[in-house]
Amino acid sequence: MELFGLKVFTLGGFGEIRAGDDLAELVAEAAQSRLLDGDIVAVTSKIVSKAEGRTVASADREQAITDETVRVVASRAHPGGLTRIVENRQGLVMAAAGVDTSNAPDGVVLLLPLDPDASARALCAALRERTGLRLGVLVTDTAGRPWREGQTDIAIGAAGLAVLDDLRGTPDASGRRLEVTVAAVADEIAGAADLVKGKTSGNPVAVVRGLGRLVGDLDAVGARALQRPSDTDMFRLGTAEARAEGYAEGYAAGRAAKGEV
Amino acid sequence: MELFGLKVFTLGGFGEIRAGDDLAELVAEAAQSRLLDGDIVAVTSKIVSKAEGRTVASADREQAITDETVRVVASRAHPGGLTRIVENRQGLVMAAAGVDTSNAPDGVVLLLPLDPDASARALCAALRERTGLRLGVLVTDTAGRPWREGQTDIAIGAAGLAVLDDLRGTPDASGRRLEVTVAAVADEIAGAADLVKGKTSGNPVAVVRGLGRLVGDLDAVGARALQRPSDTDMFRLGTAEARAEGYAEGYAAGRAAKGEV
Numbered sequence: 001m002e003l004f005g006l007k008v009f010t011l012g013g014f015g016e017i018r019a020g021d022d023l024a025e026l027v028a029e030a031a032q033s034r035l036l037d038g039d040i041v042a043v044t045s046k047i048v049s050k051a052e053g054r055t056v057a058s059a060d061r062e063q064a065i066t067d068e069t070v071r072v073v074a075s076r077a078h079p080g081g082l083t084r085i086v087e088n089r090q091g092l093v094m095a096a097a098g099v100d101t102s103n104a105p106d107g108v109v110l111l112l113p114l115d116p117d118a119s120a121r122a123l124c125a126a127l128r129e130r131t132g133l134r135l136g137v138l139v140t141d142t143a144g145r146p147w148r149e150g151q152t153d154i155a156i157g158a159a160g161l162a163v164l165d166d167l168r169g170t171p172d173a174s175g176r177r178l179e180v181t182v183a184a185v186a187d188e189i190a191g192a193a194d195l196v197k198g199k200t201s202g203n204p205v206a207v208v209r210g211l212g213r214l215v216g217d218l219d220a221v222g223a224r225a226l227q228r229p230s231d232t233d234m235f236r237l238g239t240a241e242a243r244a245e246g247y248a249e250g251y252a253a254g255r256a257a258k259g260e261v
Numbered sequence: 262m263e264l265f266g267l268k269v270f271t272l273g274g275f276g277e278i279r280a281g282d283d284l285a286e287l288v289a290e291a292a293q294s295r296l297l298d299g300d301i302v303a304v305t306s307k308i309v310s311k312a313e314g315r316t317v318a319s320a321d322r323e324q325a326i327t328d329e330t331v332r333v334v335a336s337r338a339h340p341g342g343l344t345r346i347v348e349n350r351q352g353l354v355m356a357a358a359g360v361d362t363s364n365a366p367d368g369v370v371l372l373l374p375l376d377p378d379a380s381a382r383a384l385c386a387a388l389r390e391r392t393g394l395r396l397g398v399l400v401t402d403t404a405g406r407p408w409r410e411g412q413t414d415i416a417i418g419a420a421g422l423a424v425l426d427d428l429r430g431t432p433d434a435s436g437r438r439l440e441v442t443v444a445a446v447a448d449e450i451a452g453a454a455d456l457v458k459g460k461t462s463g464n465p466v467a468v469v470r471g472l473g474r475l476v477g478d479l480d481a482v483g484a485r486a487l488q489r490p491s492d493t494d495m496f497r498l499g500t501a502e503a504r505a506e507g508y509a510e511g512y513a514a515g516r517a518a519k520g521e522v
Contacts, residue, residue: 005270006457008471074495085495093408102442142442146407146496147354149489150425150445152452154409164411167459181363181403184411188452191413195449195472196267198428210269211456228410234335234346234499235407242500246507253508254515 006210008196010203016105017204019053024126027205031131038212040136040161041127042193044204046103048113048123048139048157055108061099068097068111071230074238085238090116091227092156094143113139116157117222124159125218136161136215139223140190146235153194155186158223161214162186184226185214267471269457271464277366278465280314285387288466292392299473301397301422302388303454305465307364309374309384309400309418316369322360329358329372332491335499346499351377352488353417355404374400377418378483385420386479397422397476400484401451407496414455416447419484422475423447445487446475 011030017023027041035041049055056064071087088097090112098112113119116139124137139157144150155163163186193206230236237245272291278284288302296302310316317325332348349358351373359373374380377400385398400418405411416424424447454467491497498506 005268006453007266007268008453009266076495142444146494147489148415148445148448149487150443150448152445152449182411183403183455184409184413185456187409187411188413188456191449192267192269192453192456194444195446195453226410228408233407234337234501235496237500237503238495239498239503240495242498242503243507243510246504246509247511247514248507249504250508250511250513251515251518252511254512255518257512257516 006192006208008192008206008208010196011205011207012203014047014202014204017047017050019051019055021051022126023047023051023123024130027123027127028130030205031207035127035131035133035135035207036209037133038135038209038215039133040138040189040208040211040215041123042138042140042190042197042206042208043120043123044197045098045112045116045139045141045156046100046110047204048116048119049110050105052113052119054111054113055104056111058101058104058107058109061101061109064109064111065097065099068099072241073236074241076238076240087230088112089114090156091224092141092143094141098141098143098156112141112156117159117224118157120157120159120222121218128160128218134160134212134215136211138186138190138193140193142194152187153190155190155223155226158186158220160216160218160220161211162216162220163223163226165214185211186223186226267453267469269453269467269469271457272466272468273464275308275463275465278308278311280312280316282312283387284308284312284384285391288384288388289391291466292468296388296392296394296396296468297470298394299396299470299476300394301399301450301469301472301476302384303399303401303451303458303467303469304381304384305458306359306373306377306400306402306417307361307371308465309377309380310371311366313374313380315372315374316365317372319362319368319370322362322370325370325372326358326360329360333502334497335502337499337501348491349373350375351417352485353402353404355402359402359404359417373402373417378420378485379418381418381420381483382479389421389479395421395473395476397472399447399451399454401454403455413448414451416451416484416487419447419481421479421481422472422477423481424484424487426475446472447484447487 013030069086165183274291330347426444
């Protein structure tokens, strides 16, 4: 059963993370001897941000969102204020650019790690050296998505494992070639880790066991490979924003055509 | 460790499913005595479609997609043909309306179950009666998403478990109220199940253990609760489609304004 099985468990035993903390040391201590070769360590981005000192004063939240924004994808006013869905400097499309006050120390908001793939690579390298094990590391965060209610955790940083499982060309159960199927396994792993970590449990790290087939070179392509470039994204803008752009163009063209019969 | 742990494993032992097959009987036989109270049984939609005879001739694929479509969300021509992302009769936004040839018998394509929540409820009721266990059932399918590369499995049908874990108002690790956080746990469970089922392994059923807290009444709200109504969806249309709508409106308005100075 274990052969086809997956096991996900939290390490626990983490206190409040402070800027400068050595995450590899803390994870290794929390894991003690529980890590095995091929394990994937999923770390909530919040503790990476805290260790990297990626915080700003809560009062500067709106400015911080602006500063983290590369491109506004959609925005909507609501009683609570303005929701901005943007592409952030990490290349992720997220509400509020991923700036978050949940699980943040009093008076500050957390920004996402500057380079989550680099954070994952550093942690993975340090954990591999400490343990001598072939491990993978994911940095995870919670994100909403179009068309579906609720949020799921996704992989915003990755090191030492394949983030996409390209099944194109492989035969399906009936021997036929699969249609376009590239499984975003790193996002599915992040979601599985969230199911045990939760948002409130104070369990920022989960171990996912049973996917050693995905674990490989430390310099495997990171989670950035999961980001669809906006120029190939059929949903690069919100519906209202795209309609407004089209309307302005159309109006100008209609006015310009006024001379025609 | 198991206390905070999750275990996911496949049942295996499934042959080709045919129209009229009793899925509850097949799952119960494959599971033997391996199911426990609180387990969630994740079933790939393909075997539900097969058991329900939801197939059409491959030659009629394009027409089938049209028939399954309630609303075209976006479409794009490419060398292989036309990709249509639509809202289908199940209320799901999916490429090709979820019509799929992978893992389908020769000469036919599979349509999604007509009412995946009803399919899940029937299977869940039958499995609970056979086993006497408090079980949850998910019907899963593979879907793409905006902004992210690759596909993940999502829950298109659900019975006997909470599909959304509403954490709003609960205190976070630092005692502060969490911001808007409603975890789409059913989608995260579907993704975890996909990690062990795979697309080609001939393992259409996975058991997810350790989330008994989510398992409850048979008539709990189904996976339809995970569907965001299009009128509240900021991404209800593709960018190109929304721009074209806006352009046409703007052009007409510009022409109408030709009388003005």
